Amino acid sequence: MAEQTIKVPRLYQQVAEKLIEMIESGEYDVGSRLPAERELAAMFSVSRPTIREAVIALELENFVEVRTGSGVYVKAGRRESGRLADKDIGPFELTEARILFEGEAAALAARMITDAELRQLESILGEMAAENESGEEMHEEADKKFHMTIAQATRNSAVVSVIEGLWDARESSPLTRRMYQRVRNKGFKPSIEEHRDVFNAIATRDPAIARAAMREHLTRVIDSILEATEVEAIEAARSEVAKSRERYSVARKLG
Amino acid sequence: MAEQTIKVPRLYQQVAEKLIEMIESGEYDVGSRLPAERELAAMFSVSRPTIREAVIALELENFVEVRTGSGVYVKAGRRESGRLADKDIGPFELTEARILFEGEAAALAARMITDAELRQLESILGEMAAENESGEEMHEEADKKFHMTIAQATRNSAVVSVIEGLWDARESSPLTRRMYQRVRNKGFKPSIEEHRDVFNAIATRDPAIARAAMREHLTRVIDSILEATEVEAIEAARSEVAKSRERYSVARKLG
DNA sequence: CCTTGTAAACTGGTCAACCCAATTGCCGGG
DNA sequence: CCCGGCAATTGGGTTGACCAGTTTACAAGG
Numbered sequence: 001m002a003e004q005t006i007k008v009p010r011l012y013q014q015v016a017e018k019l020i021e022m023i024e025s026g027e028y029d030v031g032s033r034l035p036a037e038r039e040l041a042a043m044f045s046v047s048r049p050t051i052r053e054a055v056i057a058l059e060l061e062n063f064v065e066v067r068t069g070s071g072v073y074v075k076a077g078r079r080e081s082g083r084l085a086d087k088d089i090g091p092f093e094l095t096e097a098r099i100l101f102e103g104e105a106a107a108l109a110a111r112m113i114t115d116a117e118l119r120q121l122e123s124i125l126g127e128m129a130a131e132n133e134s135g136e137e138m139h140e141e142a143d144k145k146f147h148m149t150i151a152q153a154t155r156n157s158a159v160v161s162v163i164e165g166l167w168d169a170r171e172s173s174p175l176t177r178r179m180y181q182r183v184r185n186k187g188f189k190p191s192i193e194e195h196r197d198v199f200n201a202i203a204t205r206d207p208a209i210a211r212a213a214m215r216e217h218l219t220r221v222i223d224s225i226l227e228a229t230e231v232e233a234i235e236a237a238r239s240e241v242a243k244s245r246e247r248y249s250v251a252r253k254l255g
Numbered sequence: 256m257a258e259q260t261i262k263v264p265r266l267y268q269q270v271a272e273k274l275i276e277m278i279e280s281g282e283y284d285v286g287s288r289l290p291a292e293r294e295l296a297a298m299f300s301v302s303r304p305t306i307r308e309a310v311i312a313l314e315l316e317n318f319v320e321v322r323t324g325s326g327v328y329v330k331a332g333r334r335e336s337g338r339l340a341d342k343d344i345g346p347f348e349l350t351e352a353r354i355l356f357e358g359e360a361a362a363l364a365a366r367m368i369t370d371a372e373l374r375q376l377e378s379i380l381g382e383m384a385a386e387n388e389s390g391e392e393m394h395e396e397a398d399k400k401f402h403m404t405i406a407q408a409t410r411n412s413a414v415v416s417v418i419e420g421l422w423d424a425r426e427s428s429p430l431t432r433r434m435y436q437r438v439r440n441k442g443f444k445p446s447i448e449e450h451r452d453v454f455n456a457i458a459t460r461d462p463a464i465a466r467a468a469m470r471e472h473l474t475r476v477i478d479s480i481l482e483a484t485e486v487e488a489i490e491a492a493r494s495e496v497a498k499s500r501e502r503y504s505v506a507r508k509l510g
Numbered sequence: 511c512c513t514t515g516t517a518a519a520c521t522g523g524t525c526a527a528c529c530c531a532a533t534t535g536c537c538g539g540g
Numbered sequence: 541c542c543c544g545g546c547a548a549t550t551g552g553g554t555t556g557a558c559c560a561g562t563t564t565a566c567a568a569g570g
Contacts, residue, residue: 011524012311036550047525049304052551056267056308060315068551069532089413097413100363104355158344158352158424162417169413174315266553291521302554307522323522324561 012053015044019054020178023063023074033071034064061174089169091179091225098166099218102147103211105163109153110202110210117153121199124149125192132189143190150202150214179225186228194220267308270299274309278318278329288326289319343428346435350477353421357402358470360418364408365457365465372408376454379404384447395439401450405457405469438483449475 009017019034028034037055041048055072058064066072113121128142144167151163170180194217201213274289283289292310296303310327313319321327368376383397399422406418425435449472456468 010522038550049307049526050524052304052553053308053311055551056311057315060312066551067533069549070534071550089416093411093413096411097417100359100414101356101417104359108355156348156351158348158421159355161344162352162356162421165420166413166417172317293521304555305553310522321522322562324520325563326521 011046011050012057015040015046015050015054016057018044019058020061020063023058028074030074030076033073036071057174089172089176091170091176091183092222094166094169094176095218095222095225098163099215099222101159101166102150102163102218103215105151105154105159106198106202106214107207107211108156108159109150110205110207112155113150113153113202113205117149118199118203121146121149121202125196125199128190128195129192132192140184140190143195146195146198150198153202183225183228188224188228191220266301266305267312270295270301270305270309271312273299274313275318278313283329285329285331288328291326344424344431345428346425346431346480347477349421349424349431350473350480353418354470354473354477356421357405357418357473358466360406360409360414361453361457361469362462362466363411363414364405365460365462367410368405368408368457368460372404373454373458376401376404376457380447380451380454383450387447398450401453405453408457434480434483438480441483446475 019040022028034040035043037048037051040051044051055064055066059066059072062075064072065075124142124146128146131142147167148160148164151160154160169176171177198210198213198217202210204210274295277283289295290298292303292306295306299306310319310321314321314327317330319327320330379397379401383401386397402422403415403419406415409415425431453465453468453472457465459465
C-alpha cells in the first residue's frame with residue numbers, strides 16, 4: 001500500500017508551467033517571439049496539439065498573444081509572477097480577509113459550538129494528519145473541513161457562505177491557483193500543531209482565546225505564502241494585518 | 256484602407272462561448288456531464304482538438320472539471336449554489352454576520368483610510384440626509400455607498416467583495432426582502448447620527464474605536480429589524496426570528 | 511435471486527501527418 | 541534604391557489512430 005496513485009498533471013499544464021517559468025525568468029523578452037509551435041513541440045518532446053493547448057492556456061492568462069501566421073509573442077503585461085489581473089484576489093488579500101473574518105467566526109463559534117461538533121473537529125485533526133502522511137494531493141480537504149466545521153458551529157449561514165467563498169476563492173483564477181500550487185509544492189502542509197492550537201482554543205469556549213488562536217494560525221499561513229512565493233512586496237505590503245501589532249490580546253480579555 | 260478584415264475569432268473561442276451560454280442557460284445542470292468530446296465535435300461540426308481547446312478554456316475559467324476517462328462535468332462554483340445570492344439567509348443572520356465582518360473591516364479601514372476617502376465618506380453622509388428628506392426610494396443607495404466606501408478603504412478586494420455580497424444578500428430571498436421592506440415601511444431610515452458616529456470613529460484612525468462604532472451601529476440595525484417585525488416574530492416564533500433574537504445578544508457580547 | 515468479476519464499451523489524453531491561410535522575407539527586376 | 545512577387549515560415553484546423561483510465565453490462569458463481 002506504499003503505492004500511491006500519483007496524479008500526473010495533464011501534459012499541456014506541465015508545458016504551460018515551464019513556458020511560464022521561462023517567460024518569468026526573462027528568457028524571452030516582452031514583445032519577442034517564442035519558438036515556433038513545431039520547434040517547441042520538438043523541444044518538449046510532445047506533439048503540436050499539446051503545445052497549442054499550452055499556448056492557449058498562456059493566452060487565456062494574458063501571458064502571450066498569438067498572431068496568425070506570425071508567431072506567439074510575449075505580452076507587455078508586467079510579468080514577474082505578480083501581476084494580478086484586475087478582478088482576481090491575491091493570496092495575501094484573501095488570507096488577510098480570512099484573518100479578520102474567520103477570527104470573528106471562531107470567536108462566535110467558541111460560544112455556540114456543541115460537544116458533538118468539538119469531537120468532530122478533533123477527529124478532523126486526525127484526518128489531516130493521515131492526509132499529510134500519505135498522498136499530498138488530498139490534504140487540503142481536511143483543512144477546509146476543519147475551517148468549515150468551525151464556521152458551521154456559528155449557526156449562521158451567512159458566515160458559512162462567506163467563509164466557504166473565501167476558501168474556494170483560491171481556485172477562482174489560474175493565477176491564484178498557481179500561487180497556491182507553488183506553496184504546496186514547496187512542501188508547506190497545514191500544520192497539525194497550529195490547527196490543534198485552534199481546536200484547543202475553541203474548546204475553552206472563550207471567544208477572545210479562540211479569536212486570537214485563529215488569527216495566529218492564519219497569520220502564520222501568510223508567512224508561509226510569503227516564504228514560498230518570495231513574491232514582490234508590493235502586494236504583500238497591502239496586508240496591513242500581517243505586520244500589525246494590533247493583535248487581539250488574550251491576556252487583556254482574560255483579565 | 257477603410258476596409259478592415261474583421262478578425263475572425265479563433266474557432267475554439269466561438270465554441271467555448273457557445274458552451275458557456277449553454278451552461279449558463281441551465282441546459283446542463285451543475286454536476287452533470289457534458290456530451291463526449293467526440294459528440295460535441297460532431298454537434299459543432301469542428302474537430303476534436305478544437306473541442307478540447309474550448310474545454311480547456313472553460314476549465315481555466317472554472318466552468319467545468321475534466322475527469323479523465325469519465326467526462327467533463329459542469330462545476331458548481333461558478334454561479335448557482337455559489338454566492339450568497341439566493342441562499343435564503345435571514346435578516347438576523349445577515350446582520351449578525353455584518354456585525355462581525357464589517358466591524359473588522361472598519362477596524363482595518365481606520366488604519367488604512369486616506370484623507371480623500373474620509374472626505375468622500377463625509378460627503379456621503381450629506382447624500383444620505385438629502386435622500387432621507389426626499390424620496391424614500393433612493394436612500395439605501397447612500398447607505399450602501401457608505402459601507403462600501405469603508406470596505407474599499409481597507410484596500411482589500413476580498414473584503415470588498417464579501418461586504419458587497421452581504422449587502423446584496425438582503426435581496427436574495429423573498430422572505431428577507433419582505434422583512435427589509437417592512438422595516439423601511441415602518442419609517443426606519445438609516446440614521447444619520449449613527450452613521451456620523453461611525454464616520455467620526457473611523458476618522459480617529461483608531462481600529463478599536465472604529466470597530467466598536469460599527470458594531471454599535473449594526474447592533475442597532477438588528478434592533479430596528481426586531482422592532483419592525485415584532486408582529487411577524489410572533490407568527491413565526493419557532494423559526495428564524497425567535498432563535499436569532501436570542502442569538503444576536505451573543506454576538507454582541509463577543510467584543 | 512443476488513452478488514461478484516471481468517471484459518467490453520466509452521471517455522479523455524496524446525500523437526502523427528496533413529492541408530490551409532496569413533505573414534514574412536528574400537530576390538530579382540525595374 | 542524601390543518594389544513586386546514568389547517561397548518559406550508560422551499559426552489554424554482537421555483526420556485518424558492508439559493509449560489509459562472509468563463505467564457499465566452481462567455472465568458466471570454463490
